[in-house]
Amino acid sequence: MLLLIDLAVDKAYQNRGIGKQLIKDLQKQLNEETSLLLLSAPNAMDYYPRVGFNKAENAFLIQRKR
Secondary structure (H helix, E strand, C coil): CCECCCCCHHHHHHHHHHHHHHHHHHHHCCCCCCCCCCCCCCCHHHCCCHCCCCCCCCCCCCCCCC
């Protein structure tokens, strides 16, 4: 499994397919036996299903102390 961290496209360049292409390029470098796990920011939750991610309901978190 590969954890995908901090995939972000500057707001000025969003909606141009850049994020989708970054994900495709990453997948080309991986074999079919590798899973991608992405931890999403709340405001991006609707984006990732549109680019091929399935929502996972089985994650847990111990929040760090500030």
